[in-house]
Amino acid sequence: MKKLALIGCGGIGAYHLDHFLQFTDLDLAGFCDITVERAEGFVKKAGRGRAFADYVEMYDAVKPDMVFICVPPTCHGNIEFETIRRGIPFFVEKPLTLDLDLAREIAAQVEKRGIIAASGFQCRYDNINDAARAYIAASPVLTVQASRVGGIPEVPWWRNKPASGGQLVEQTIHQMDMLRYLLGTEPKTVYSVAGRGWISQEECPGYFTDDLSTTLVTFKNGVTATMMTGCYAKNAVSWDSKMTFGARDSRMDYVLCSSVTVYREGGKAAAAGKSASVIKGDGVQDRDTGEHAEVTKSAVDFGLLCDRTFVDAALSGDPSKIRSPYGDAYKSVAFTLACNRSMTTGLPVDLAY
Ligand SMILES: NC(=O)c1ccc[n+]([C@@H]2O[C@H](COP(=O)([O-])OP(=O)(O)OC[C@H]3O[C@@H](n4cnc5c(N)ncnc54)[C@H](O)[C@@H]3O)[C@@H](O)[C@H]2O)c1
Structure with missing residues (x-):
């Protein structure tokens, strides 16, 4: 079974976890939050997986096949660069970041490396x-x-x-x-x-x-x-x-x-x-x-569909059904x-x- 990890076990992370619990074809392998008790709460709710306070440690230990990045707007950058470096498909919550140069650089690396990357524009x-x-x-x-x-x-x-x-x-x-x-x-x-x-x-x-x-x-x-x-x-x-x-x-x-x-x-x-x-x-x-x-x-449960579309893209390697790829979401951030x-x-x- 392919392994899913999540970084940022707060409000929207919990929303995604509710969706993951409906996906029976995935191993919910790792949950990470700098407040590790939150990650532990997610492990408890999922009934599986491991809790981490550091996403690099989680990547090393779990080697996820896909990751959901659900941290606040100013906490982006290193997480995405490390995720891209490891070639892991990722889903990242809007507004991606508040730093447009950073978003542009991430979009460029995603494009160059051919990484599947979706955003949380679930509507x-x-x-x-x-x-x-x-x-x-x-x-x-x-x-x-x-x-x-x-x-x-x-x-x-x-x-x-x-x-x-x-x-x-x-x-x-x-x-x-x-x-x-x-x-x-x-x-x-x-x-x-x-x-x-x-x-x-x-x-x-x-x-x-x-x-x-x-x-x-x-x-x-x-x-x-x-x-x-x-x-x-x-x-x-x-x-x-x-x-x-x-x-x-x-x-x-x-x-x-x-x-x-x-x-x-x-x-x-x-x-x-x-x-x-x-x-x-x-x-x-x-x-x-x-x-x-x-x-x-x-x-329809558009939030569930949004997550499943990304998961299917990560599993199949075909991103064509993703309605809000990173490079497009970046334009809404710029807007x-x-x-x-x-x-x-x-x-x-x-x-x-
Ligand atoms: N798509 C949507 O409809 C939707 C809805 C709500 C929130 N969001 C977005 O989701 C993002 C998070 O919002 P939230 O309400 O869940 O915030 P939150 O504060 O409830 O949760 C964020 C979590 O990320 C953790 N975190 C921060 N930096 C971290 C790091 N480096 N490593 C690991 N964990 C880290 C925090 O400790 C916190 O638990 C925001 O950008 C928000 O706009 C999207």
Whole structure:
């Protein structure tokens, strides 16, 4: 049986472990965390394997056939270089790193050595993307209005922008990645502004990051987009995670990992003799969305699929089914880091990969 190892036994590591426990064709051979008790906890949960505090020791002892790298954003570099040096296929969590030069160097070595390397952009494996891509192929999109609003994750490093990259880089990168994936084009220029001051130290000790930011993106194919992201939400009613893709004759609401809804004129209501869109006497536009909407819901375990796709690639040596190889994921990292640069300089930033 081929051997799997994991580095970083924290929150997302546990998510991957739940998937590994469903894979009966793999030996869960090694778990590594600098806090070794966490690795020991993973061994206990897996019911097999060995715990390590040092990944080099683990590599020497276990000689894994594949590895999942699940460490925080600033802990990358040496792990990947050692993994590449040993020729081990690897899966690495987004945002890969906060150092774009480092990501570029890793991407170059992956390419040169022909290493199978996948990233954690799991949303790409959701079935809703088939409906979304079919819509975009049939209805030329002019613009996207997008948002991601949530709360502050529990992990302490998240609330410190130098350690996490800030919400846009650490979290909303999923949406930015999906913009690239769904539109099939690359960002050309970004302009981002950030806001702070609503979340206090009393509320969240050690909080040194933006409460929100708004980004304007121009894409190479002429599409423009806005992305508003915030971590200020106190409860689920102020959360949001919608991207509205606008075409001239229709629109699509894309809710990450949840649903795609396409609104068209002439749906069931029109067939029943009703108007698709009504301007009421007070000038308010009234849209009977339910009757004109085609809804596709998420119906697959996309996280499980994402992991299994990488595992299958590592087992077979064929990376063609991986939807987010390292070299592509690197571009989404570049996209969000360019936004950070714009927030700092106050100027638009041209993307260069
Ligand atoms: N794909 C997704 O949807 C998704 C979701 C959540 C988190 N993530 C990403 O996963 C990464 C980790 O996030 P998390 O929430 O699991 O963080 P975490 O802090 O819960 O876990 C990270 C673990 O890595 C360990 N670690 C750090 N450096 C190490 C090293 N050199 N060797 C061994 N272990 C080391 C830490 O001790 C910690 O236990 C982040 O980049 C985050 O963005 C991705």
